[in-house]
Amino acid sequence: MCPSPFVQRTKMIEKKTLLMFLVPAILYLTIFYVYPLLYALYISFFDYRLGIETTTFIGIKNYLQALTDHRFIVAVKNTAIFVIGAVAIQLCFGLTLALLLSAETRTMRIIRALILLPTALPPLVVALIWKSLLHPDLGVITYYLRAIGLNIGRGLLEERATALLSIIMIDVWQWTPLVAIILLAGIKSLPQDVFEAGMVDGASWWQLIRYITLPLLRPVIVVATLIRSMDALKIFDSVWAITGGGPGTATTVLNFYIFEQGIQHLKVSYGAAVANYFLAMYIPLGIWFVFLLYFRQHKI
Amino acid sequence: MKKSRLIWQLLKKFIRVWVISVVLAYFLFPIYWVFTTSLRHRIDVFSLPPKWALNPTLENFEWIFRHTQVGRYVKNSMIISLGTVLLSLILGAPAAYGFARFSFKGKHLLLTSILIVRVLPPVVILLPFRVMMYKLGLFGSLASVIFVDTIYNTAFAIWLLSGYFANLPRELEEAARIDGCSWLRAFWCVALPLAKPGIVTVAIFAFILSWNDFIFALGLTTPVTATLPLGILRTFGAMGIGWTYMTAMCCVAIVIPMIVVVWLQKYYLSGLTFGGVKG
Numbered sequence: 001m002c003p004s005p006f007v008q009r010t011k012m013i014e015k016k017t018l019l020m021f022l023v024p025a026i027l028y029l030t031i032f033y034v035y036p037l038l039y040a041l042y043i044s045f046f047d048y049r050l051g052i053e054t055t056t057f058i059g060i061k062n063y064l065q066a067l068t069d070h071r072f073i074v075a076v077k078n079t080a081i082f083v084i085g086a087v088a089i090q091l092c093f094g095l096t097l098a099l100l101l102s103a104e105t106r107t108m109r110i111i112r113a114l115i116l117l118p119t120a121l122p123p124l125v126v127a128l129i130w131k132s133l134l135h136p137d138l139g140v141i142t143y144y145l146r147a148i149g150l151n152i153g154r155g156l157l158e159e160r161a162t163a164l165l166s167i168i169m170i171d172v173w174q175w176t177p178l179v180a181i182i183l184l185a186g187i188k189s190l191p192q193d194v195f196e197a198g199m200v201d202g203a204s205w206w207q208l209i210r211y212i213t214l215p216l217l218r219p220v221i222v223v224a225t226l227i228r229s230m231d232a233l234k235i236f237d238s239v240w241a242i243t244g245g246g247p248g249t250a251t252t253v254l255n256f257y258i259f260e261q262g263i264q265h266l267k268v269s270y271g272a273a274v275a276n277y278f279l280a281m282y283i284p285l286g287i288w289f290v291f292l293l294y295f296r297q298h299k300i
Numbered sequence: 301m302k303k304s305r306l307i308w309q310l311l312k313k314f315i316r317v318w319v320i321s322v323v324l325a326y327f328l329f330p331i332y333w334v335f336t337t338s339l340r341h342r343i344d345v346f347s348l349p350p351k352w353a354l355n356p357t358l359e360n361f362e363w364i365f366r367h368t369q370v371g372r373y374v375k376n377s378m379i380i381s382l383g384t385v386l387l388s389l390i391l392g393a394p395a396a397y398g399f400a401r402f403s404f405k406g407k408h409l410l411l412t413s414i415l416i417v418r419v420l421p422p423v424v425i426l427l428p429f430r431v432m433m434y435k436l437g438l439f440g441s442l443a444s445v446i447f448v449d450t451i452y453n454t455a456f457a458i459w460l461l462s463g464y465f466a467n468l469p470r471e472l473e474e475a476a477r478i479d480g481c482s483w484l485r486a487f488w489c490v491a492l493p494l495a496k497p498g499i500v501t502v503a504i505f506a507f508i509l510s511w512n513d514f515i516f517a518l519g520l521t522t523p524v525t526a527t528l529p530l531g532i533l534r535t536f537g538a539m540g541i542g543w544t545y546m547t548a549m550c551c552v553a554i555v556i557p558m559i560v561v562v563w564l565q566k567y568y569l570s571g572l573t574f575g576g577v578k579g
Contacts, residue, residue, distance in 0.1 A: 014402070017483040021398030025391040025454055026410075033417055033451050036428035043428065050431065100320060111320065113565055115327045119572065120557035122512035124529035125550045128536070129330045132337075132543055140333065140350045147349070177327065182573055227573070234421045237514045241533055255423045255515070262427040263519055275424045282421055290415045293574055294408070297463055 044273040050266040062273035072274060074249045075257040078164060082253055083232040086171040090228055091221065093172065094179030099209070102184055112184070115177040123174065127238035130170045131157070163243055163250040170238050175231070179224050186220030187213065226289040233282060254278050334554070338547040345543050360548040370549055372524075373531030376442060377553075380517075380527060381510040383446040384453055385503050391450070392457025392502065393495075397487050399458065400465035401473075411462065418455035425451070426519045433520060440522035448516050453506035459574065464498035465491055497567070504564055505571030508557055528553045 044062055048055045066072045097115070101108055118126065133141045136155030145152050153159040156166045190213070198208050214221075236255040239245060245252035245260070258278065262271020337345060339356040364370045399411055429448055433439040438447075472494070473486040481489070492499070517527040526534060532553060536546040561568055 014483075018398050018402040018404065020484070021394040021402075021487070025395035025458060028391050028454060029414065029417060029451060032429070032447055033425065036425055036432055039432070040424070040428040043431075050434070097323065100316070100323070111324060113562060114324065116561050116565065116569070117331060117558060118327055120508060120512075120561040120568065121331075121554050122514065122529045122557070124512075124514045124533060125334075125553050126330070128532065128546060128550060129334050132546070133330065133333065138346050138348070143348055143350060173327070173330070178572060181569065185573075230419050234423070236423065237529075240514075240518070241537070255421065258423050258427070259515070259519070263430065268427055268431060271427050275427060278421065279424050282424075283416075286416050286419045289419060290412050294412050294415065 040272040041276060043269050044276055046269050048269040050268050058269075062270050063277070065270065066274050066277060071249060071252060071257060072277075075252050075254045078250070078252055079233065079235070079254045081164060082168055082171075082235055083229055085165075085168045086175075086232050087225060087228045089168070089172050090176045090179045091225060093176045094224070095183055097176065097180035098183040098187055099213075101180070102187055112181065116181065117177075118174045119178050121174070123237040124241055126170065126174050127241040130166075130173075130238070131242045134166060157243060158247060160247050160250045163247060167235070167238055167243065167251055170242075171232060171235065175228060179228060182224045182227070183217065183220060186217050190216050223289075223292060226285060226292070230282075230285055230289060233285075331554075331558075334547045334550050337543055338551045340544055342544050360544045361551075364545050364548050364552075368535050368545075368549070369526075369531060370528075370535075370552060373526055373528040374552060376521075376525055376531075377511055377528040379442050380445045380449065381507045383442070384449040384510040385506045387446060387450045388453035388457050388506050389499065389502060392454045393461055393492065393499065394487065395454075396458045396461030397465050397491060399462040401470075401483075411458070414455050415459045418452055418459060422448075422452075422515050426515065430519055439520065440525055442521075442525050444520045445510075445513075445516055445525075445527070448520065449506075449510045449513060453502070453509060456505065456571075456574075457502045460502055460571070461495060461498045464495045468494050500564075501567040501571045504560055504567050508560060508568070508571075511553075511556060 043055075045057060045059055046055045047058050047061075101112055101115075133139050134155060134157050135142060136158050139155070142152065142155050145156075152162070156162045194212055194216070195208060198212050203211070234255060235253050236259065239251050239253055239256045240259070243251040245256050254274075255278075258271050258275050261267050261274060265271075336354055338360050339354065339358070341355065341357055341359075344351050344355065399407065425448065429444075430439070433441075433444045438444045468491060473490050476486045476490050477483070512529065513527070514529045517530045521527065521530065523534070528549075532546065532549045535549065536542055
């Protein structure tokens with residue numbers, strides 16, 4: 001049976017209304033996001049520098065050049081060390097915190113609110129605070145580290161061996177609370193009866209955590225790991241403000257390298273090529289996260 | 301037997317309190333340092349061993365308002381953050397409603413693609429966006445930063461609000477529709493007020509994201525349009541150890557985010573975890 005003209009008409013109106021709701025946002029994202037991304041892909045096959053009008057097609061030369069660029073390889077390595085180091089520490093520390101602060105008392109709620117403060121501060125301000133605290137001559141922390149007899153050379157941020165570690169520790173300071181709170185929410189949503197069963201069977205505190213909490217918490221741990229890894233890959237502010245990629249190339253991470261090449265050195269094409277490498281490494285994580293989140297919310 | 305158990309209990313409690321205090325001190329010390337340093341006299345900051353006693357003064361704040369562009373930076377940051385909030389909601393809220401209330405081919409793919417936009421790294425878009433702004437003659441304008449921040453926050457608004465709208469009871473809007481309301485009116489008068497918590501979350505989070513942004517401001521603004529974080533770095537990057545002034549300016553930059561975390565934590569947290577944790 002054919003739908004009546006009335007139904008057809010209503011359907012058309014519905015479609016029009018739908019378009020009215022969606023079109024502005026989709027159009028906006030296409031113009032300001034999709035188009036620039038495609039442009040970046042296009043321009044990466046040329047030799048284009050901002051301010052110079054001539055653009056010559058050079059194929060994949062930019063991409064090949066990056067592979068032989070020592071600083072690019074170092075940047076990839078440093079980024080990997082940073083992300084893995086920071087996220088691993090945050091997970092261990094965050095889990096400890098979550099278990100420590102899980103009681104539902106007034107004091108605990110206030111403490112949980114307080115430890116979230118670092119996450120809201122501008123990363124650049126956080127960087128400047130730590131830069132001052134770790135100042136090689138006048139920093140408070142530097143002073144006490146020396147006072148207890150540690151040999152920190154010219155200071156944690158000035159030594160090749162400790163510069164990247166310091167940047168990691170700043171990230172740990174700012175973002176561990178977030179991991180803790182995500183894991184805490186996960187712990188709270190676990191069914192209580194399995195713990196009771198475990199306790200009846202005489203499991204120790206550690207066994208309860210090791211064999212019940214952690215396995216049940218796995219999905220939440222995965223989400224926390226993904227959120228933090230994606231964010232850690234964006235590390236830029238503290239490197240820019242504190243070490244400038246140095247000493248040497250000790251803290252040159254990918255974002256810093258791309259910014260330096262593409263914007264400071266005006267090598268738009270080369271910067272875009274490196275950025276596209278970065279994007280290719282990043283996208284699997286992004287897709288994984290989005291699908292996890294999407295399936296969880298829509299249950300399809 | 302009983303007594304030793306009691307002692308053990310007490311000891312456990314004592315260790316717990318002690319560990320929690322250390323944790324709190326660790327997370328709060330840098331914030332404490334920035335506030336107290338901003339209230340110190342210049343001469344007291346550089347004494348070694350560090351001085352802990354505080355003899356407060358407001359002269360640092362007076363100094364930065366007199367000798368630096370802090371007023372302009374705050375104004376720029378404010379315009380960018382509020383502009384982003386507004387634009388993201390205007391674009392994002394209707395789209396989110398469209399996703400929640402209509403079904404069409406490719407909806408899931410479109411929605412997941414939009415969410416991916418939200419998580420992709422800023423530096424990837426920055427280079428081509430910068431060239432685009434040059435060509436449009438918008439380079440160095442506050443609008444250019446609003447435009448780029450809005451990309452991320454619109455994607456976020458669509459994601460978070462489509463979840464909110466989908467969970468609202470359809471019956472209310474249907475009643476309004478039967479009474480002769482258009483979809484647009486049903487959205488504006490019925491659905492939008494009901495989704496207020498979601499709107500607040502998006503607004504707060506978009507504000508903080510723009511307020512705290514550094515890389516876009518660094519890549520897109522000129523000294524005239526510099527935002528607060530960038531302004532702090534520009535003013536004190538070369539000055540070395542003007543710490544009392546620098547921390548005063550940092551205090552100006554962190555006071556709004558700190559208020560948000562303390563008073564609106566529920567919303568903030570929900571934004572931070574992509575709607576995963578609801579207070």
